[in-house]
Structures are given as structure tokens and as C-alpha cells.
Amino acid sequence: xxxxxxxxxxxxxxxxxxxxxxxxxxxxxxxxxxxxxxxxxxxxxxxxxxxxxxxxxxxxxxxxxxxxxxxxxxxxxxxxxxxxxxxxxxxxxxxxxxxxxxxxxxxxxxxxxxxxxxxxxxxxxxxxxxxxxxxxxxxxxxxxxxxxxxxxxxxxxxxxxxxxxxxxxxxxxxxxxxxxxxxxxxxxxxxxxxxxxxxxxxxxxxxxxxxxxxxxxxxxxxxxxxxxxxxxxxxxxxxxxxxxxxxxxxxxxxxxxxxxxxxxxxxxxxxxxxxxxxxxxxxxxxxxxxx
Ligand SMILES: Cc1cc2nc3c(=O)[nH]c(=O)nc-3n(C[C@H](O)[C@H](O)[C@H](O)COP(=O)(O)OP(=O)(O)OC[C@H]3O[C@@H](n4cnc5c(N)ncnc54)[C@H](O)[C@@H]3O)c2cc1C
Numbered sequence: 001x002x003x004x005x006x007x008x009x010x011x012x013x014x015x016x017x018x019x020x021x022x023x024x025x026x027x028x029x030x031x032x033x034x035x036x037x038x039x040x041x042x043x044x045x046x047x048x049x050x051x052x053x054x055x056x057x058x059x060x061x062x063x064x065x066x067x068x069x070x071x072x073x074x075x076x077x078x079x080x081x082x083x084x085x086x087x088x089x090x091x092x093x094x095x096x097x098x099x100x101x102x103x104x105x106x107x108x109x110x111x112x113x114x115x116x117x118x119x120x121x122x123x124x125x126x127x128x129x130x131x132x133x134x135x136x137x138x139x140x141x142x143x144x145x146x147x148x149x150x151x152x153x154x155x156x157x158x159x160x161x162x163x164x165x166x167x168x169x170x171x172x173x174x175x176x177x178x179x180x181x182x183x184x185x186x187x188x189x190x191x192x193x194x195x196x197x198x199x200x201x202x203x204x205x206x207x208x209x210x211x212x213x214x215x216x217x218x219x220x221x222x223x224x225x226x227x228x229x230x231x232x233x234x235x236x237x238x239x240x241x242x243x244x245x246x247x248x249x250x251x252x253x254x255x256x257x258x259x260x261x262x263x264x265x266x267x268x269x270x271x272x273x274x275x276x277x278x279x280x281x282x283x284x285x286x287x288x289x290x291x
Contacts (some may be wrong), residue, residue, distance in 0.1 A: 011255025
């Protein structure tokens with residue numbers, strides 16, 4: 001095999017498509033935890049309307065069959081490096097593409113986890129249009145008021161009925177002025193629960209009604225394979241150059257694992273660009289060169 005791709009969400013599947021179409025022998029591993037799997041639809045993806053995340057990935061997998069890409073539904077526990085390349089799940093390959101994505105950590109507020117991806121979301125570029133001009137709550141991350149304010153300001157372009165709940169953080173005069181300039185109201189009480197409706201319950205019992213709650217999240221690598229392979233990480237992302245090359249020769253990183261803020265379509269685009277670089281690097285190896 002030429003390449004093992006670890007991760008079969010949008011980035012991994014796109015990398016597999018581009019490499020498969022370049023006549024490379026590719027094996028892709030995935031354990032089914034695409035980051036947006038709990039969302040009802042994928043938005044802001046050219047050519048895609050009304051598709052659930054699982055449907056988009058299923059269509060991608062179907063497309064791969066024509067190019068001989070082997071797909072294995074397993075979690076990769078380890079990647080072994082030796083002088084000839086890498087061994088992944090018993091398969092010897094020349095290069096490894098990490099498309100292992102991120103997982104989101106939600107604010108510590110009851111009711112968020114069970115509504116995540118439906119009534120509770122993070123990204124207005126993904127889920128803002130559907131609730132534009134409706135009452136919206138931006139729930140901040142306690143202890144990071146700058147970030148909370150920035151997210152509320154962003155959301156204010158989709159609706160003029162945005163309330164920022166800082167969940168206990170006080171704001172500076174400058175922050176309050178910026179919110180006022182954007183028409184965003186704010187509450188600084190602790191949030192005790194996000195419930196059906198969607199209702200945001202504040203300490204003391206007051207309830208704010210919202211069409212949707214946007215939250216500030218923290219992201220972590222979904223897999224520790226990059227770290228264990230010795231790849232450099234910075235700010236939680238795998239460090240990679242413009243061709244997706246990590247600091248370890250023969251190991252590449254694509255999609256949100258390397259660039260956390262990417263929309264799904266951009267994660268796929270990043271993967272296509274990287275796959276072209278992988279193909280070119282393998283060509284050099286084919287001709288007797290090195291990494
Ligand atoms: C709730 C929610 C809704 C979203 N909605 C949108 C939207 O509408 N539009 C949009 O553009 N973006 C949306 N996003 C962002 C979108 O999810 C990401 O841009 C996209 O999923 C990134 O894809 P990826 O391939 O980089 O990684 P991921 O989707 O995170 O996929 C990583 C894959 O790697 C696999 N994996 C990890 N480790 C291993 C291992 N060791 N072995 C095997 N497999 C492994 C996982 O199972 C997973 O399938 C949303 C995000 C969230 C959280």
C-alpha cells in the first residue's frame with residue numbers, strides 16, 4: 001500500500017478520493033466519530049443541501065469504491081514506524097495521513113450535551129442562517145470573557161436579538177461598549193441549565209427563551225497518534241506546512257486536526273491540497289529520492 005489515511009470524515013475521504021484518482025493504493029481507517037455527527041444537516045457546503053452528515057460521508061465512501069480505496073471501520077490504536085515506512089493495523093504503507101479531527105468540550109452547564117448539534121451549536125457560519133432574525137443566546141466560556149464577547153459580536157450579524165450570557169464573568173466597560181454598539185444585550189449571572197424550548201435558566205430562576213443557543217467550545221485532538229508519532233503540535237493543532245507535511249517525514253495532517261477553525265468544505269479542500277503534495281512526494285520517492 002502507498003498511503004494509510006486515518007480518519008474517514010470529510011477530510012479523510014477527500015484525501016482518499018484525490019489519492020485514489022492518482023492511482024495510489026490507499027487504505028482508509030475510520031471509527032465513526034465525525035465531529036458533526038449529531039447535527040441534523042451539513043450547511044455551507046457547496047452543492048450540498050438537506051444532507052445529514054452521515055449521508056454526506058456515505059456518499060463519499062460510495063464514490064471511493066471506483067478507485068479501489070480500501071475502507072476499514074476500525075480504530076487505529078498505534079502506528080509503528082520503521083526504516084521502510086509505517087505499519088498501520090498490520091498494513092505496511094509508505095506514508096500516513098492523519099485526518100483524525102477534533103472533539104469539542106462544552107461549557108460545564110447541565111442540558112448542553114444532550115442538545116449539542118441540534119438546539120445547541122457553536123458556529124454561526126454553519127447554523128446561523130436557519131435562525132437569522134430570531135432571539136438567540138450566546139453562552140460564553142466562564143473565565144474567558146474576551147472570547148465570549150467576540151462570539152456574541154460575531155453572532156449579532158445574524159440577529160439583532162442576541163443575548164450574551166457570560167455565566168458568571170463580569171465585563172469591562174470597553175467590552176460593554178462594544179456589545180452595545182452591536183446591539184447585543186448581556187447577562188452576567190451563572191447559568192444553571194439549558195432546557196427544552198430552548199430555555200436558558202439563570203441563577204435565581206429567571207428564564208431566557210431562545211430559538212437556538214450558541215456556545216463557546218474548547219477543542220482537543222480526537223486522537224493522540226500525532227503526539228505519539230512525535231509530530232509537533234501548537235495551540236492544540238498538528239503543525240503542518242502548506243502541503244500538510246508534519247514535522248515527521250512521511251506523516252501528513254489534514255482537515256481540522258491541523259487547522260481547527262475549518263468549515264467542512266475547507267477541511268475537504270485542505271485534504272485535497274495535501275493529497276496532491278503526498279502524491280508528488282511519493283513520486284520523488286518512486287524516482288529514488290527521499291523525504
Ligand atoms: C455540532 C457541529 C455541527 C457542525 N456543522 C457544520 C456545518 O453545518 N457546516 C460546516 O462546514 N461545518 C460544520 N461543523 C464543523 C465540521 O464538523 C468540521 O469542519 C468537519 O467535521 C471536519 O472534518 P475532519 O475530517 O477534519 O474531522 P472530523 O469530522 O472530526 O473527523 C475525524 C474522523 O477521524 C476518525 N478518527 C479519529 N481518530 C481515529 C483513529 N485513531 N482511528 C480511526 N479513526 C479515527 C473519527 O472517527 C472521525 O470520523 C460542525 C461541527 C459541529 C461540532
